[in-house]
Amino acid sequence: MKEQKNKDKVLFVIPAYNEQDNIEKVLKEIKENAPFADILVINDCSTDNTKQVVEQNNVTCITGVFNLKYAMAVQTGLKYAMKNDYDYVIQFDADGQHIAKEAIRLLEEAQKGNYDIIIGSRYLEDMGYPCPYFRKIGTKIFSFIIKCLCKQKIKDPLSGFQCLNKKVIQRYAKMGNYPEFPDANLIIEMLLLGYKIKEVPVKMRIRESGESMHSGIIKPIKYMINVLYEIVFIVIQNPRKKVK
Amino acid sequence: MKKIYFIILAFLSIFYVIYEVRKKKFSIKESFWWITACILMLVLAIFPYSIDKLAQFLNIEYPPSLLFVICIIFLLFINFRNSKQISGHQEKIIELAQHIALLEEELQEKGKK
Numbered sequence: 001m002k003e004q005k006n007k008d009k010v011l012f013v014i015p016a017y018n019e020q021d022n023i024e025k026v027l028k029e030i031k032e033n034a035p036f037a038d039i040l041v042i043n044d045c046s047t048d049n050t051k052q053v054v055e056q057n058n059v060t061c062i063t064g065v066f067n068l069k070y071a072m073a074v075q076t077g078l079k080y081a082m083k084n085d086y087d088y089v090i091q092f093d094a095d096g097q098h099i100a101k102e103a104i105r106l107l108e109e110a111q112k113g114n115y116d117i118i119i120g121s122r123y124l125e126d127m128g129y130p131c132p133y134f135r136k137i138g139t140k141i142f143s144f145i146i147k148c149l150c151k152q153k154i155k156d157p158l159s160g161f162q163c164l165n166k167k168v169i170q171r172y173a174k175m176g177n178y179p180e181f182p183d184a185n186l187i188i189e190m191l192l193l194g195y196k197i198k199e200v201p202v203k204m205r206i207r208e209s210g211e212s213m214h215s216g217i218i219k220p221i222k223y224m225i226n227v228l229y230e231i232v233f234i235v236i237q238n239p240r241k242k243v244k
Numbered sequence: 245m246k247k248i249y250f251i252i253l254a255f256l257s258i259f260y261v262i263y264e265v266r267k268k269k270f271s272i273k274e275s276f277w278w279i280t281a282c283i284l285m286l287v288l289a290i291f292p293y294s295i296d297k298l299a300q301f302l303n304i305e306y307p308p309s310l311l312f313v314i315c316i317i318f319l320l321f322i323n324f325r326n327s328k329q330i331s332g333h334q335e336k337i338i339e340l341a342q343h344i345a346l347l348e349e350e351l352q353e354k355g356k357k
Contacts, residue, residue, distance in 0.1 A: 065343045233272045
């Protein structure tokens, strides 16, 4: 059983935009903790030296022709994973927030085979992660909506730290309408389709440098409206189908 | 009684937009402003006097002109947004075409070697 698990092809997908200061540390940490896994960095047309830093570390780097933004960069990684027949994908941030050791825990949980998506949750247990005000409100609202619509408690629906199995990789990679913000809306869609999702408590670091994609006031509001609107359509489009 | 025609029209518009999104002919993101406009139409159909009140508040003597102003602003907004997107797409298409041309040249060079 353990041998079989070791044979699984695992890919870390890391979307990166102007992360030259953080990416090297992230790559080294993954290599140390998960030497069996492959790493793919999607350099989303960074204007700094992200690409050069990644290549110096002998890691596969895909650079887009133009800026695709976070979600499409992730989907590019998933398409790569599908094309190269990977069994598991771990979505990992380039800003140093995610911890490679915790990613292994997500992978081990996924390899048990009972769940399709494993979410690394900051709030399932009190891990001392500081939560900005806007994020706190967003997390509570989306958790409540997920509970109402899908009858499942997801405490950290905004976490991008996830481990996906082959079935999910294929579904996401083939999605023509992969959402701009793949968070609670995508979780709801997958739950309504019958995919199984589990949260695992993880530790995360506080961002060291660079700017979050949800910083400021306008961006979080736009994000909330966007995701809520998408949830409405997901509910209209997916009247509880069961996955094969 | 006239009210009912406009309510039906608003509902038909909402259903049409949702239908197009469900058929995947229209993206969820792009449907947002049209759904907003349809809902506004529905609100105005149910409460037609709200436009009079708003005109009064804005010191507009002839309330129907406010309705036209709102419609024109909305259409101009959509038109401007579309033009902006077309410009962005044009740039991206050019970049993609150039990138493909360079890749093709690279492939041909590798083939010769």
